[in-house]
């Protein structure tokens with residue numbers, strides 16, 4: 001990946017056509033980490049070809065699981081675990097990807113010790129792991145923090161009743177993957193319910209784990225014998241955030257598109273709010289069709305854990321509101337610092353003011369193209385969408401962030417009629 005590359009977008013649309021949505025980054029990375037629990041070759045299908053999958057592959061290779069794309073079938077990834085595991089996750093790899101924290105639960109429950117570089121913050125703020133550690137501690141693990149590493153150990157993990165202070169995605173996943181080999185039953189109350197966690201549960205059950213309450217906020221995990229999970233073939237759930245990106249692109253350009261391999265049932269709240277903005281959404285077999293009005297209407301929106309509006313949708317929504325009629329208020333409830341992309345939207349002529357975790361967006365008629373930079377994955381994609389309705393040319397730099405989570409965003413948008421290229 002060349003960091004000097006940029007994306008150039010020119011005013012386009014209305015977008016028309018069909019797009020196939022890739023598999024979810026925030027599922028596949030966790031499924032990859034979970035292969036640490038089983039010896040043999042696991043096959044994942046519908047895998048997005050994104051930088052984060054390669055980075056997770058590097059981390060797993062350092063620990064002892066090799067990853068390779070299938071030689072003939074596209075988007076199929078094979079992970080081979082021969083049982084020769086070194087439970088150490090070094091700094092150089094962990095700092096590249098937040099989801100590296102997901103090796104903690106599987107390694108601890110399987111090996112009894114783990115040395116993991118402490119994950120740092122993100123561009124949108126500090127990202128603590130206290131709930132991960134508290135949950136695993138309740139199951140019998142002990143932790144020491146030394147020289148920037150978390151050193152965890154547990155002769156054996158035991159089932160425990162754990163109530164999370166907040167339905168954290170990562171904490172739910174780490175406790176869940178640790179609990180499958182714990183002795184006895186673990187309950188996770190106030191568990192996160194994101195569709196990617198449902199995908200992880202279904203993957204584990206196919207491997208032989210015993211889990212009740214899948215997709216609910218109370219997961220009950222009955223531990224099975226250590227080493228008894230079997231490798232499986234599993235299809236990664238479609239990416240609801242990438243799907244929303246194409247919906248936003250159609251919406252902002254007044255277009256009509258059909259999304260395949262999409263799960264509108266995983267995006268219900270968002271699609272309801274998009275309908276309030278004037279979008280017509282029709283579920284079809286395996287996807288949905290969306291048609292946009294000439295101009296979107298403003299709404300107020302607040303981010304919440306699933307089934308609420310995901311924080312990852314917010315840069316897209318803010319971008320849509322930038323050119324909608326009226327005034328919209330966006331409230332961020334997960335990451336207070338996640339408004340940095342607002343300055344970039346302002347460079348494109350958006351009228352947005354922020355105060356703490358609120359942004360007030362006054363819709364303008366048109367944006368105007370400018371040089372901007374992608375501050376993170378989702379904000380980067382939102383700036384690409386903004387460029388579709390900006391006069392002239394919008395140049396987006398630091399697109400390595402976009403490549404972390406988007407599988408050929410440029411190609412897919414171009415197929416829908418966007419005037420866009422990588423330079």
Ligand code: EPU
Pocket residue numbers: 025026029098099126127128129130131132133166167168169170171192310311312334335377378405
């Ligand atoms: N939190 C704590 N303590 C913890 C864990 C979380 O205070 O031990 C707080 C966080 O600081 C944050 C909130 O809880 O304020 C939510 O964090 P959560 O653990 O749910 O998020 P995560 O697992 O770190 C995943 C996604 C993010 C997505 C969030 C929220 C992955 C790899 N990342 O992060 O996705 O924004 O859930 O839905 O799955 C992205 O894909 O670009 C991305 C940032």
